[in-house]
Amino acid sequence: MATQQSRALGRILVAPSVALLFLWMIVPLGMTIYFSTLRYQLLNPGTERFIGVENYTYFLTDPAFIKSLSNTLTLVGSVLAITVVTGVLLALLLDQAFVGRSVVRLMVIAPFFVMPTVSALVWKNLLMHPVSGVFAWVARSLGFTPIDWFARLPMLSVILIVSWQWLPFATLILLTALQSLDTDQKEAAEMDGTGPLPFFFYIVLAHLARPITVVILIQTIFLLSVFAEIFVTTGGGPGLATTNLAFLIYGQALLQYDVGGASAGGIVAVVLANIVAIFLVRLIGKNLDR
Amino acid sequence: MAHRASVARIATITLVGWLAGFVVFFPILWMVLTSFKTELDAFSMPPKFLLFKWTTENYAVVQERSNYLAHVWNSIAIAFGSVLVSMLIAIPAAWAMAFAPTERTRGTLLWMLSTKMMPPVGVLVPIYLIYRDLGLLDTRVGLIALLCLGDLPIVIWMLYTYFKEIPMGILEASRMDGIGPVREVVFVLAPMALPGIASTILLNVILAWNEAFWTLNLTTSKAAPLTAFIASYSSPEGLFWAKLSAASTLAIAPILVLGWLSQRQLVRGLTFGAVK
Numbered sequence: 001m002a003t004q005q006s007r008a009l010g011r012i013l014v015a016p017s018v019a020l021l022f023l024w025m026i027v028p029l030g031m032t033i034y035f036s037t038l039r040y041q042l043l044n045p046g047t048e049r050f051i052g053v054e055n056y057t058y059f060l061t062d063p064a065f066i067k068s069l070s071n072t073l074t075l076v077g078s079v080l081a082i083t084v085v086t087g088v089l090l091a092l093l094l095d096q097a098f099v100g101r102s103v104v105r106l107m108v109i110a111p112f113f114v115m116p117t118v119s120a121l122v123w124k125n126l127l128m129h130p131v132s133g134v135f136a137w138v139a140r141s142l143g144f145t146p147i148d149w150f151a152r153l154p155m156l157s158v159i160l161i162v163s164w165q166w167l168p169f170a171t172l173i174l175l176t177a178l179q180s181l182d183t184d185q186k187e188a189a190e191m192d193g194t195g196p197l198p199f200f201f202y203i204v205l206a207h208l209a210r211p212i213t214v215v216i217l218i219q220t221i222f223l224l225s226v227f228a229e230i231f232v233t234t235g236g237g238p239g240l241a242t243t244n245l246a247f248l249i250y251g252q253a254l255l256q257y258d259v260g261g262a263s264a265g266g267i268v269a270v271v272l273a274n275i276v277a278i279f280l281v282r283l284i285g286k287n288l289d290r
Numbered sequence: 291m292a293h294r295a296s297v298a299r300i301a302t303i304t305l306v307g308w309l310a311g312f313v314v315f316f317p318i319l320w321m322v323l324t325s326f327k328t329e330l331d332a333f334s335m336p337p338k339f340l341l342f343k344w345t346t347e348n349y350a351v352v353q354e355r356s357n358y359l360a361h362v363w364n365s366i367a368i369a370f371g372s373v374l375v376s377m378l379i380a381i382p383a384a385w386a387m388a389f390a391p392t393e394r395t396r397g398t399l400l401w402m403l404s405t406k407m408m409p410p411v412g413v414l415v416p417i418y419l420i421y422r423d424l425g426l427l428d429t430r431v432g433l434i435a436l437l438c439l440g441d442l443p444i445v446i447w448m449l450y451t452y453f454k455e456i457p458m459g460i461l462e463a464s465r466m467d468g469i470g471p472v473r474e475v476v477f478v479l480a481p482m483a484l485p486g487i488a489s490t491i492l493l494n495v496i497l498a499w500n501e502a503f504w505t506l507n508l509t510t511s512k513a514a515p516l517t518a519f520i521a522s523y524s525s526p527e528g529l530f531w532a533k534l535s536a537a538s539t540l541a542i543a544p545i546l547v548l549g550w551l552s553q554r555q556l557v558r559g560l561t562f563g564a565v566k
Contacts, residue, residue: 010390013382017446018398020379024439025405031416090310098304104311106550110318113549115500117520118538122321125531132333134320141336167314173565176557211565218560225409228502228517232524246411246503253415254507263415270412277407284562285400 029270035263042257055264065265067240068248075159075244076223080216082163087170087215088208094171095178105175112168116228123161124150124233154234154241161229166222170215177211178204217280224273245269318542325349325535332531348536356519358537365515365541367430368505369498372437373445373491379438380445381487387446388453399450403562406443410503421508430513436504441494448493448559452486489555492548499545516541 036055040048059065094105111119127134128149136146149157181204189199227246230236236243236251243251249269253262312319323339324332331342352358387395417436418427426432456479464478502517509518520541523534549556557565 006390007392010386010392013386014398016379017383017402017442020439021402021405021442024442025408028413028416028420029408031419032413035415090314093303093307093310096303096307098300098307100304101307104307106553107311107315109549109553109556110315110546112556113496113500113546114318114542115517115520115545116502117506117517117524118321118542119317121520121523121534122317122538125534126320126324127317132335132337134316134337137335137337164314164317169560172553173557173561177565214561214565221407225411225503227411228506228521231506232521246409249411250414250507253418259415259419266409266412266415269409273407273409273412277404280407281400281404284403285396 032263032266032270035259036267038260040259040263042259051260055260056268059261059264059268064240064243064248065268068243068245071155071240071242072224072244072246074155075162075226076220078159079163079166079223080219082159083166083170083219084212084215086163086167087174088205088212090167090171091174091178092204094175109168109172111164112166112172114165116165117232119165120161120229120232123164124157128157150234151238154238158226158229158233158242161233162223162226165229166219169219173211173215174208177208181207213283217276217283220276221273221280224269224276245272318546321535322539324532325539327532327535329530329532332535348532349540352533352537352540356537358519358540361514361516361519362540364430364509364513365499365517368433368437368513368515369495371430371434372441372498373494375434376438376441376445376494377487377491380442380449384446384449384453388450388456399447402443402446406440410440414507417504418507426508428509428511428513433504433508433513433515436508437498437501440501440504441498444497444559445490445494447562448490448555449486451558452490453483455486456482489552490559492552493555493559496545496549496552 037050037052038048039051039054090108094101094108098104125133130136130146130148130151133146133149135149139146147153185203189203194203225246226244227250230242230244230247231250234242236247245265246269249262249265252258252265256262325348326344326346327338327342328345328347331338334342387399421427421432424432426435460482461474461478464474469478499515500517502521505515505517506521509515516537520534520538523530523537
């Protein structure tokens with residue numbers, strides 16, 4: 001179909017994008033790999049020397065790494081569970097006809113457009129403050145003792161904030177998928193007298209399996225890199241309680257000026273993200289063929 | 291009988307639906323309300339929901355004390371600048387891949403997408419050092435360049451899917467009529483491509499506006515956009531809840547409206563066509 005001439009033109013048109021993305025991929029990543037083999041302290045310039053894999057052994061055996069890795073997995077896993085389960089329920093709700101549905105839909109997707117620093121600070125101060133926050137007032141009104149969220153349950157606090165931010169994404173995608181569920185299929189199930197629970201499990205959930213996979217993969221990519229929410233609320237603390245991998249590497253680089261160690265950590269983070277990315281790219285690639 | 295049952299059903303669903311919407315939206319609603327309170331009312335216990343002395347002084351104070359508009363301008367320049375530059379690079383590429391695909395197009399597209407999956411923290415150190423040496427730390431140009439590269443894969447991908455939908459039949463018909471290549475682009479293709487281009491700009495401006503890894507790490511004051519400015523309320527100033535709320539409300543209001551307008555494109559842009 002494409003002629004010789006149009007192919008040449010096509011190549012010229014695509015070239016700038018490919019070149020830029022290639023540079024953006026290769027140069028910094030190559031530098032990170034190179035730095036990760038050096039002893040390199042930003043405060044002592046000129047003393048860099050090659051130390052092989054020492055940074056990796058140091059980083060990977062550092063208790064802080066183990067802790068931050070488990071924090072990362074806790075954060076990603078919990079947010080995924082909360083957003084997918086709540087997202088399915090909200091999507092089912094919004095798929096029903098009711099008065100003012102389009103307004104409710106706007107209310108539900110709104111958190112996605114709030115910048116991370118704003119949502120984190122609003123939750124931390126206005127809602128979760130142990131004395132003057134709305135949650136404390138609700139707890140007291142119901143006769144409970146208010147929880148000092150960030151002191152007692154720092155990780156859960158971060159999880160709640162991040163879940164609130166990502167709930168609209170899950171809901172919106174699952175809702176879009178639900179709306180493509182064949183009405184014929186629905187009617188056939190109704191005629192067969194399928195009960196609501198079997199209908200939900202065998203027809204709705206089966207139909208949602210693929211979009212749920214997409215939600216999980218895409219969210220995981222972003223959730224592995226949660227940073228701003230931790231930066232403005234806990235600073236990774238108390239202790240290491242809310243330090244995830246991204247935050248640990250940031251601290252190593254820009255607070256402790258350990259370029260070598262931070263680079264080794266960066267490579268570990270890239271490898272982790274790539275494991276997820278492989279599945280996601282495959283899934284998207286399959287869809288591209290259709 | 292059946293009719294009455296369905297009315298009751300709709301009433302119940304309406305109630306549950308609005309309740310759920312209210313719960314999810316509450317933090318934003320509460321922030322907007324707090325922005326109109328005095329600092330004293332903002333702290334009051336029990337909280338005052340609507341019966342408080344409404345004031346707009348926080349909005350004035352935020353501007354006076356911190357030159358708020360300078361940060362607004364930084365956000366606008368960085369978000370729109372990065373998206374427009376990446377559009378200039380992406381439109382020809384997406385165009386070529388959609389209209390003259392080769393056997394390598396699929397691989398190229400997927401590879402471009404995979405660059406988006408690299409965690410930014412993996413390249414934080416080299417980018418920081420390069421920017422330090424080039425004097426690009428805390429500059430708008432530096433952030434525009436960086437976010438432009440970050441936007442590029444999504445921009446190309448979205449444009450590609452929109453261009454793909456342009457019916458080739460119309461194109462062929464106009465070619466039969468002997469239309470030249472320039473007029474073909476200007477009069478036939480551009481009008482059909484514009485909605486897709488507009489949606490792509492919209493969604494990516496939203497994403498760039500809220501980007502909070504590079505903006506927090508590479509700016510300190512001069513080029514700090516709203517994400518970084520709001521972060522400065524995290525320490526002692528966080529005690530000023532009404533002012534934090536006013537600054538936050540202004541920071542999210544325009545983008546929330548844009549977001550509501552673009553809710554259909556959101557699914558498309560963020561799932562890369564994997565959900566339809």
